[in-house]
Amino acid sequence: MSVRRFFTRLWRNRVGFIGFVIAAIVVLAALTGPWLAPYDPLAQAIRERFQGPSVKHLLGTDNFGRDTLSRILYGYRTSVLVSLGAVGIATIVGGTLGLLAAFWGGWRDRIIMRVMDVLLAFPIILLAIGVLAVLGPGAFNTGLAIGLVYTPVFARLARGPALTVLSWDYVAAARALGGGAGRVLGKHVAPNVMAPILVQVTLSLSTAILVEASLSFLGLGTQPPTPSLGLMLSESRGTMLLSPWVSVFSGAAILLASFGFNLFGDGLRDLLDPTLRDA
Amino acid sequence: MFQYLVRRLLDLVVVLFGVSLLVFAMVRFIPGDAVAIMLGANTDITPDRVEALRRQIGLDLPVYEQYWNWLKAALRGDLGTSIWTGTPVLQEITARLPATFEITFLALVLAIVLSFPLGVLAARARGTSGDVLVRVLTIIGLTLPSFWVGVLFLYFFSLYLPWWPAIGYVPFTTDPLGNLARVALPTVAVSLPMVAGLTRILRSGLLEVLSSDYVRTARAKGVGERGLFYKHALRNAMIPVITVVGVQLGYLLSGVVVIEQVFAIPGIGRLMLGAINERNYPLLQGVVLIVTAVFVVVNLLVDLAYAWIDPRVEYS
Numbered sequence: 314m315s316v317r318r319f320f321t322r323l324w325r326n327r328v329g330f331i332g333f334v335i336a337a338i339v340v341l342a343a344l345t346g347p348w349l350a351p352y353d354p355l356a357q358a359i360r361e362r363f364q365g366p367s368v369k370h371l372l373g374t375d376n377f378g379r380d381t382l383s384r385i386l387y388g389y390r391t392s393v394l395v396s397l398g399a400v401g402i403a404t405i406v407g408g409t410l411g412l413l414a415a416f417w418g419g420w421r422d423r424i425i426m427r428v429m430d431v432l433l434a435f436p437i438i439l440l441a442i443g444v445l446a447v448l449g450p451g452a453f454n455t456g457l458a459i460g461l462v463y464t465p466v467f468a469r470l471a472r473g474p475a476l477t478v479l480s481w482d483y484v485a486a487a488r489a490l491g492g493g494a495g496r497v498l499g500k501h502v503a504p505n506v507m508a509p510i511l512v513q514v515t516l517s518l519s520t521a522i523l524v525e526a527s528l529s530f531l532g533l534g535t536q537p538p539t540p541s542l543g544l545m546l547s548e549s550r551g552t553m554l555l556s557p558w559v560s561v562f563s564g565a566a567i568l569l570a571s572f573g574f575n576l577f578g579d580g581l582r583d584l585l586d587p588t589l590r591d592a
Numbered sequence: 593m594f595q596y597l598v599r600r601l602l603d604l605v606v607v608l609f610g611v612s613l614l615v616f617a618m619v620r621f622i623p624g625d626a627v628a629i630m631l632g633a634n635t636d637i638t639p640d641r642v643e644a645l646r647r648q649i650g651l652d653l654p655v656y657e658q659y660w661n662w663l664k665a666a667l668r669g670d671l672g673t674s675i676w677t678g679t680p681v682l683q684e685i686t687a688r689l690p691a692t693f694e695i696t697f698l699a700l701v702l703a704i705v706l707s708f709p710l711g712v713l714a715a716r717a718r719g720t721s722g723d724v725l726v727r728v729l730t731i732i733g734l735t736l737p738s739f740w741v742g743v744l745f746l747y748f749f750s751l752y753l754p755w756w757p758a759i760g761y762v763p764f765t766t767d768p769l770g771n772l773a774r775v776a777l778p779t780v781a782v783s784l785p786m787v788a789g790l791t792r793i794l795r796s797g798l799l800e801v802l803s804s805d806y807v808r809t810a811r812a813k814g815v816g817e818r819g820l821f822y823k824h825a826l827r828n829a830m831i832p833v834i835t836v837v838g839v840q841l842g843y844l845l846s847g848v849v850v851i852e853q854v855f856a857i858p859g860i861g862r863l864m865l866g867a868i869n870e871r872n873y874p875l876l877q878g879v880v881l882i883v884t885a886v887f888v889v890v891n892l893l894v895d896l897a898y899a900w901i902d903p904r905v906e907y908s
Contacts, residue, residue, distance in 0.1 A: 328727055430603075431610030434888050435880070438846035439864075443880050446868045447621045523737055527850045530739055531865060546740060550854075553747050560747065564740030571735035579731060 322584050329580010335573030336515075343393035346386035354379060354387040354540045366558060373558040375549065381559050385566045387540035392570065395456045395535070396521035402460030404514055407467030412498045412506075414468065415475035426472065429465035437462050441524060445533045452541070455534040459521050470513050474506040508585040515578030522571045542567045596899065604892055608885060612666065615881045616659050619873045645675070671878035676870060681878040684863065689882075691761050692859035695775050695848050699783035700841065706787045707833075711794025712826070718799055726795070733788025738847045741781040742854035749777065761857045778855045782847035786840050793836055797829030831902050838894035842887065 323330050342349065352370075357377040364374040372381035407429075414425040432440065444458035475498075478484055484501045492500075528534035529543030537544060542563050549559035627646050646652055653661070665671070671681035714726040749758045757773050764771040801807060802825050810824055849861035856862075860879050867875040 430607050434607050434611050435884050436842045436845045436887050438849050439880050442864055443618055446876055447618055519735055550743055557747055560743050564737055567737045572732055575731050575735050
């Protein structure tokens with residue numbers, strides 16, 4: 314499907330298009346945050362503490378007089394970068410493992426998929442907390458932890474359709490002609506299993522944002538003073554009666570980002586995977 | 593069915609073995625000397641004490657022997673003792689499980705109860721202008737950060753219902769009303785995403801069944817719309833709901849672990865955070881192992897229930 318045709322169809326799928334726009338805005342905000350932010354997210358202004366939303370501070374200020382909007386923009390940067398990194402790791406590692414398992418079959422397939430089953434057996438937050446307990450807190454390690462948690466999802470997702478594609482005559486022929494794993498998988502299999510993976514990437518970004526925020530909220534993810542939405546929400550609780558807007562807006566920002574990606578993924582699924590329509 | 597059961601049980605053993613390996617390996621992956629990190633800056637610790645702790649955890653043995661000893665003890669219910677308090681880890685965990693499991697269970701029940709009328713409503717909105725609204729609302733629900741909802745609940749309750757005991761936990765057996773009042777807010781907060789998830793699945797299940805051949809046949813035979821919907825469609829649409837309950841439980845439990853922090857509930861989430869802060873690795877290992885084991889077993893039960901309810905499931 315050409316890019317143009319893709320966008321035409323996305324446009325017709327109104328809901329998915331709105332999701333795409335929100336997700337794009339979130340990513341843009343994350344990338345351009347430092348230029349868009351009206352204030353330094355760490356600059357304390359004691360005289361401007363606990364201010365409600367105004368023209369000067371669109372989303373108000375917190376107990377240190379820091380500008381909420383600027384902090385949210387920088388928070389998006391952490392949130393989106395960590396989530397993109399995590400889902401990127403999971404897609405590449407998990408996808409490759411799934412493809413290889415399908416290609417090899419036999420004992421190597423069994424071992425890979427067993428390990429994936431074991432990873433899937435953990436409730437996600439427990440596995441992520443365990444990994445962070447080992448690696449120590451921080452944004453980078455949070456990305457690694459979430460990446461590990463999502464790896465089996467992509468391995469399973471890639472393996473199933475890959476098995477089908479590998480049984481197609483022309484792919485079997487390519488293999489019989491001596492095509493190795495890299496060539497057969499890269500040239501013939503991967504392009505054919507892309508659609509469900511793309512949908513899953515988008516939906517996983519939506520949940521990864523929530524997991525990152527949860528871990529930062531617990532104090533295990535991004536560490537202060539790096540602005541992070543989960544951390545902001547957590548810190549704002551102490552002064553919630555004086556500046557409720559910090560809690561309201563930081564949580565709403567998490568919701569908006571997660572919502573946008575999920576809506577986009579939902580629309581993508583309609584477009585790319587006709588069998589799953591309405592699922 | 594029997595063969596299926598045996599095979600699933602074998603799977604369970606293999607997965608639990610893998611889980612135990614990973615949980616065991618956790619401490620070994622910690623960069624540096626785990627014992628030194630555990631003892632931290634405590635200056636009262638003499639080298640003798642360090643050696644004793646090392647032996648107590650068994651770090652002086654070969655790795656496979658360490659694992660074997662650890663596993664044998666774990667199977668007997670001995671997960672070691674908490675480094676600081678000396679209490680058996682199992683005892684600390686069982687003291688914290690009720691709060692977490694209570695909220696998880698109540699949230700599950702609440703989600704199932706609420707999602708049925710909502711799913712039916714959503715399916716009925718099919719093809720109307722309400723369709724888009726349903727879709728957007730369910731996705732908002734799915735992506736709602738429950739810890740944020742919890743924080744907002746706390747804010748509104750402290751402003752408008754300051755007498756409500758919003759924070760903390762008392763066991764149901766000590767004070768039933770006090771218990772329910774305290775778990776109500778976290779339960780509602782964590783169940784919202786699941787309500788949305790189940791509503792969505794029930795809706796699509798209903799729509800699929802309603803367009804199936806046998807429903808058309810029933811309609812042709814003169815079964816009324818109400819009978820069609822509730823007797824023929826709803827029952828079959830429930831099946832996919834059951835299959836996802838297992839997966840959803842994982843998300844639900846994750847939500848509870850985080851929300852405990854909002855409402856100061858002494859459950860396993862707070863236990864884990866405490867264990868991380870004091871570098872109490874045996875306790876952390878114990879929590880991850882036990883909760884995951886319970887989770888895996890519950891998932892198996894859900895799968896078996898599914899196989900039992902839906903005769904079409906193939907046991908191959």
